[in-house]
Amino acid sequence: MICVSMAAAHTGECMERLRKAEALADIVEIRLDASGSLDIPLLLRSKGIALLFTYRTKGQGGFANRVDPHAISIMKQALDLGADYVDVESSWPLEYLEELKKVSGGQRLIYSHHILDHTPPFEELVEMVRHMAKGHNGIIKLIPMATDIRDNIQVLKLCSWARSAGIRLIRFCMGALGVLSRVLCLQAGSIMTFASLEDGSGLAPGQIPALTMKVLLAYLGKEINRVPKNNGNAG
Numbered sequence: 001m002i003c004v005s006m007a008a009a010h011t012g013e014c015m016e017r018l019r020k021a022e023a024l025a026d027i028v029e030i031r032l033d034a035s036g037s038l039d040i041p042l043l044l045r046s047k048g049i050a051l052l053f054t055y056r057t058k059g060q061g062g063f064a065n066r067v068d069p070h071a072i073s074i075m076k077q078a079l080d081l082g083a084d085y086v087d088v089e090s091s092w093p094l095e096y097l098e099e100l101k102k103v104s105g106g107q108r109l110i111y112s113h114h115i116l117d118h119t120p121p122f123e124e125l126v127e128m129v130r131h132m133a134k135g136h137n138g139i140i141k142l143i144p145m146a147t148d149i150r151d152n153i154q155v156l157k158l159c160s161w162a163r164s165a166g167i168r169l170i171r172f173c174m175g176a177l178g179v180l181s182r183v184l185c186l187q188a189g190s191i192m193t194f195a196s197l198e199d200g201s202g203l204a205p206g207q208i209p210a211l212t213m214k215v216l217l218a219y220l221g222k223e224i225n226r227v228p229k230n231n232g233n234a235g
Helices: 011-021 040-045 069-080 094-104 122-133 151-165 176-188 210-226
Strands: 002-006 027-031 050-054 085-089 109-115 139-144 193-196
Touching: 002 011, 002 210, 011 027, 011 040, 040 050, 040 069, 050 069, 069 085, 069 094, 085 094, 094 109, 109 122, 122 139, 122 151, 139 151, 151 176, 176 193, 176 210, 193 210
Parallel strands: 002 027, 002 193, 027 050, 050 085, 085 109, 109 139
Antiparallel strands: none
């Protein structure tokens, strides 16, 4: 799935941007931490695309100073009214995570963690995913920062490992050096990749416009389908 990440100053702007995103994405992430006051019931009543609500703190690359009961109440309201997913940071207080898990049944939660300055070795990434997935039936989102082009290989390997382990995972690298994994991660087994609505509106390092992502994925899919099936002949 292509997820367009967006923010809006008010509900009217949000609805306008959602309409634009419907032709480009499978799901839209509304970044509550980067938005003004939004009418959540109205957005969910009029939605024409799946919606993910996220409240990202500064320690995880967002704009909110911290998570608080008010933010949790907004996310609980979104779940009650039919939001497809909400993103919860794995470091939030356990009481907040349990509140949202109770409302959602767990499957509509995306447990996220962002590593803002590097990409750990593959073995360490595997252990982090195992730890995050323990006791949860939601989606795990583990996103490091690429500081070397080879970091993309580590995260794509992790996507394949998670698929074989039966763990639903969102996995790619942030940053300019991580764009490659944003494009390739769906083929490797990631549940979603994230893009911006248009050029210059990205809310995370390395986000490319959704239209560019669609073109690249279409081309990639076409080329993969052209690869001959292996009939056992070397060549």
